[in-house]
Amino acid sequence: MKKAHIILIDDQIDVLSALLQDLKPFRERFILDDCQSADEAYELMEELEVSGEQIALIISDHIMANKNGIELYADLAHDQRFEDVRKILITGQASHEDTIDAINNASIDYYISKPWSIEELHKVVRKMITHWIFDHGLNHKDYEGMIDTDVLLKRSKAAGDR
Amino acid sequence: MNGLAKKYFSKADKIVFLQKGDYLFRKGEQNNNLYLLQSGRMKGFDPQDQGEFFEAESGDFIGLHSFFSLVSTTRMSLIALEDSVIPYISKGDFSHEDADELNADFMPAVIFMMLKRQEQAHQASLRHQKILRDMQEVERLASLGQLSAGVAHELNNAITVISRGSDYIIQQVLDQLKCNSFETEMINAGLSQGRYVSSAEARKVARDLKKLHPSFSDAKLRDYARTGMGERLASQPLETAQRAFNLWNLGASLYDLQLAVQQSEHVINSMRSLASTNVIRQAGCDINSSIRHAVSLLSNPLKKVTLDLRLGEIPTVFGNSAELCQIWTNIMKNAADAMAGQLQKDSLLTVATDAPDGYVRVRISDTGPGIPDEIIDEIFKPHVTTKKTGQTFGLGLGLTIVHKIVKRYDGDMSVESSPEGTTFTVTIPFGATL
Numbered sequence: 045m046k047k048a049h050i051i052l053i054d055d056q057i058d059v060l061s062a063l064l065q066d067l068k069p070f071r072e073r074f075i076l077d078d079c080q081s082a083d084e085a086y087e088l089m090e091e092l093e094v095s096g097e098q099i100a101l102i103i104s105d106h107i108m109a110n111k112n113g114i115e116l117y118a119d120l121a122h123d124q125r126f127e128d129v130r131k132i133l134i135t136g137q138a139s140h141e142d143t144i145d146a147i148n149n150a151s152i153d154y155y156i157s158k159p160w161s162i163e164e165l166h167k168v169v170r171k172m173i174t175h176w177i178f179d180h181g182l183n184h185k186d187y188e189g190m191i192d193t194d195v196l197l198k199r200s201k202a203a204g205d206r
Numbered sequence: 207m208n209g210l211a212k213k214y215f216s217k218a219d220k221i222v223f224l225q226k227g228d229y230l231f232r233k234g235e236q237n238n239n240l241y242l243l244q245s246g247r248m249k250g251f252d253p254q255d256q257g258e259f260f261e262a263e264s265g266d267f268i269g270l271h272s273f274f275s276l277v278s279t280t281r282m283s284l285i286a287l288e289d290s291v292i293p294y295i296s297k298g299d300f301s302h303e304d305a306d307e308l309n310a311d312f313m314p315a316v317i318f319m320m321l322k323r324q325e326q327a328h329q330a331s332l333r334h335q336k337i338l339r340d341m342q343e344v345e346r347l348a349s350l351g352q353l354s355a356g357v358a359h360e361l362n363n364a365i366t367v368i369s370r371g372s373d374y375i376i377q378q379v380l381d382q383l384k385c386n387s388f389e390t391e392m393i394n395a396g397l398s399q400g401r402y403v404s405s406a407e408a409r410k411v412a413r414d415l416k417k418l419h420p421s422f423s424d425a426k427l428r429d430y431a432r433t434g435m436g437e438r439l440a441s442q443p444l445e446t447a448q449r450a451f452n453l454w455n456l457g458a459s460l461y462d463l464q465l466a467v468q469q470s471e472h473v474i475n476s477m478r479s480l481a482s483t484n485v486i487r488q489a490g491c492d493i494n495s496s497i498r499h500a501v502s503l504l505s506n507p508l509k510k511v512t513l514d515l516r517l518g519e520i521p522t523v524f525g526n527s528a529e530l531c532q533i534w535t536n537i538m539k540n541a542a543d544a545m546a547g548q549l550q551k552d553s554l555l556t557v558a559t560d561a562p563d564g565y566v567r568v569r570i571s572d573t574g575p576g577i578p579d580e581i582i583d584e585i586f587k588p589h590v591t592t593k594k595t596g597q598t599f600g601l602g603l604g605l606t607i608v609h610k611i612v613k614r615y616d617g618d619m620s621v622e623s624s625p626e627g628t629t630f631t632v633t634i635p636f637g638a639t640l
Contacts, residue, residue, distance in 0.1 A: 057401045058462035065455075071425050078405040088409075109547050 045186060048098035048176075050074045050169075053085045053113065054105040054134070063103065066162050070169065073187055074100065082111035086119070089126060099129045100176045101169065103156075106135035106142070114142060117150035128179055130172040134158060171195050178203065210311060215242045215293040222292040230268065230284035230292065237280045238297040240273040240312075242266075246290025250282040260326050261287075270319050273297065274312065358474045365470045372463045379456065392433070392450045396457025400465070401432065408432045415440050429455075465506060472503065472539075475532060491525040493566050493634065494559055499527070500534035501557075507542040508555070516558040520566045523636050525615060530634070533611050536604040537570045537630050544574030544628070564636060565617070571629040582623060608632075 050070065054060040060078050067076055079085040085102070092099055102120075104113040113133050120126045133146060136158035146152050153175075154168050174195040177184050184191050224230060224246070231237055233253060243266050250268070251259035259282075262268055272278045278297075300308055376397065385393065403411075411431035412424065419427065419440050430439040430447065433454045439447045494517040501508065501515070538555065545553035556571045577585060586609040612619045617634040 057405070058465060060405065061401055061458070061462065065459075075424060077409070080405045084406055 045073075046098070047073060047075045048100040049077055049092060050100060051077045051079060051085055051088065051102045052104075053079045053082060053102065053108075053116070055080050055108040056105075059105065066160075066165055067169065069166070070173075070190060073190060074173075082108060082113070082116035085116065089129075093125050098180075099126065101130045101132065101172050103132045103134060103169075106133055114146045114150050114152075117146070117152050121149070121151045128176075130176050132156060132168060132172060134160065167192070175199070210315065211242060211244075211293075213311070214295050215244075217293070217295075220294050220296070222294060224286040224290045224292065226286055226288050228286050230286070231280050232283040233280055235280050237269055237272040237278055239269055239294045240296075241268040241292045241294040243268055244291045244293055246292070247287040248284050248290060249287050250284050252282050259330075260323055266322075267315055267319055268292070269294075270312075270316055274309070274316060361470070361474050365467060365474060368463070369467045369471075372460060372467065376460050379460070383453075385453065388446075389450060389453050392435075392454040393457040395433065395435070396454040396459075397461050398457075399434075400461035401458050403432050403434045411436045468503070468506070472535065475535075487524055487526045487529075489524050490522045491527055491530065492522050493520060493525075493530060493568065496527045496531040497534050497557055497559065497568070500531050500538060503531070503535055504538055504542065507539055511542050511545060511553045511555050514554060514556040516556065518558070518560040520559050520561040521636055523566055523615075523634055525634070529611055530615075533608050533632060534568070534570070536608045537632075540604060541570060541572035541574060541628070545572055548574065561636075565633045566636065568632045568634070569629055570632075571627060573627040576625045576628055577621070577623040582621065585621065586619075 050067065052060060052063045052067070054063065057080060060080065064076055064078055070076070077088060079088060082104070085104070089099060102117075104116060106113040113135075117131050117133065120129065120131065131150070131152045132154045133150075133152045134156045135142075143155075146155070153172060156165065156168060170190055170192040171194075173187065173190050174184065174192045177187060177191075178195075178199040184196060221244075222230065222241070230241065230248065243262050243264050245264050247264075248262040248266075248268060249259060250262065262284075268284060269280070272280055380390075380393065383389075383393075408428055408431040412427040415427045415431060415436055416422070416424065418437075422440065426447075427436070427440065429451050430436040433439060433451060435454075439450055442450065497515070497517065501513065534557075538557070541555050545555070551573055554571075554573045556569075558569045558571075560567055586605050609619060612632055612634070615634050617632060619633075620631045622629045622631075
């Protein structure tokens with residue numbers, strides 16, 4: 045089974061490494077790609093898209109040196125190729141306006157504040173993965189250990205109701 | 207004005223000569239004269255209200271109010287700021303028939319004077335408001351200072367524990383783990399250089415390695431690539447390579463820990479100087495060595511910058527090295543941050559010291575994008591920042607701290623900026639006037 049990609053973005057390499065380390069358990073079914081800028085990530089995503097690779101989830105830092113996470117996600121929201129990629133924003137510092145902007149213009153799926161706990165991170169990632177699996181009609185049994193049961197129940201019921 | 211002067215004020219016998227400091231009249235006196243300040247300078251003020259005053263220069267009329275209004279009592283005291291020559295006319299000189307002509311002739315002058323006084327009063331009010339705002343700012347900074355001192359103190363304890371603890375862990379890791387020479391090399395590489403391979407580079411190297419080792423998993427090859435010794439690891443047996451990578455990662459994580467401690471210490475130090483200090487200053491303080499110390503504290507942010515130190519022959523000053531060091535660290539960190547990631551030109555940081563004239567002059571220049579015109583006048587105020595990245599202090603207090611310290615030394619600070627770069631100039635007097 046071909047592994048889909050999870051892209052991680054943070055301009056500070058030590059934080060990026062911490063993310064990589066924390067998400068190691070997901071390496072069984074996903075390829076973790078680390079990027080140090082929004083531009084690097086976009087370039088990578090285009091390469092992957094061209095080679096027919098799937099991108100399930102992006103986890104990006106908010107405040108970065110050049111383009112910030114919200115700006116990236118806003119761009120992606122308007123890019124048809126990447127509409128279905130799940131988006132998590134990590135932030136250590138956000139104002140009301142940023143939050144509104146993130147929700148309205150960037151359609152992010154989830155917000156995590158720094159410092160994150162590994163349990164919280166895993167829980168959110170599992171939720172996102174479960175959603176993505178259902179979005180693409182994949183078999184959740186192939187992703188044992190990475191499923192969120194609440195989401196599973198909700199989405200199964202919704203699928204069954206149709 | 208000249209017409210009026212000729213028509214009414216040319217009588218040679220009606221002139222008052224005042225020396226500097228003499229009074230023309232005091233507030234509350236009867237005044238039936240209209241004076242024309244021919245030469246000199248006068249100040250009108252209310253002895254009971256320090257705030258209200260005006261200045262009269264040559265060509266101005268004095269006593270317009272009391273001359274033309276019903277009340278002929280003077281509203282202010284008039285004192286000569288310089289030797290003055292003041293011709294005048296008196297009410298008694300004119301008859302009823304002259305009144306209309308007099309009023310008509312002087313009307314424009316009266317209106318002009320009233321407007322001028324009004325404008326001066328307005329300016330005084332604006333100055334007053336600004337002073338109030340500045341005072342509020344000082345109060346805010348003072349309470350911010352207190353808060354910072356408290357926070358700094360609390361954090362300090364925690365940071366000390368982390369710092370000592372991580373040093374201890376590093377020692378123990380090296381002592382307790384039974385490592386062969388290759389493994390020791392790997393840990394030390396991580397520990398001393400950290401994660402210097404960029405994510406893009408690691409991806410590229412991993413791709414190349416895949417061609418040579420197609421059976422290895424992508425994830426593993428990426429791990430090896432991240433160490434900067436990808437090929438070496440890939441050519442080891444699997445178990446050896448895995449253990450080697452894990453040890454490198456351990457070293458690199460400890461490196462990250464030390465980096466975070468350094469950053470925290472920098473933040474805490476900066477916060478401390480916001481509070482009123484109990485800093486001990488002494489003679490013989492060498493500014494050049496405080497600059498060198500600042501450079502070493504910023505070794506990480508300065509990694510991607512070309513540093514040009516031109517430290518001249520300068521005398522020592524009366525001061526505190528750690529305190530002065532904060533000036534340099536804050537300015538240099540700003541410079542490094544401003545140039546971070548710029549590709550279109552070189553990142554060059556120049557620090558030059560010399561002693562032109564009774565003070566030590568430090569000039570710190572960068573080749574960054576410059577400070578926007580709109581904010582350059584405000585940059586020393588708290589909470590003004592162009593920085594949005596989380597990697598920096600970001601509270602906009604760095605230059606406020608710098609300004610505070612420079613003022614404590616009775617020194618001066620200026621900035622020049624253009625799209626080519628920015629130069630901060632700080633001068634510190636030699637002397638001990640603290």
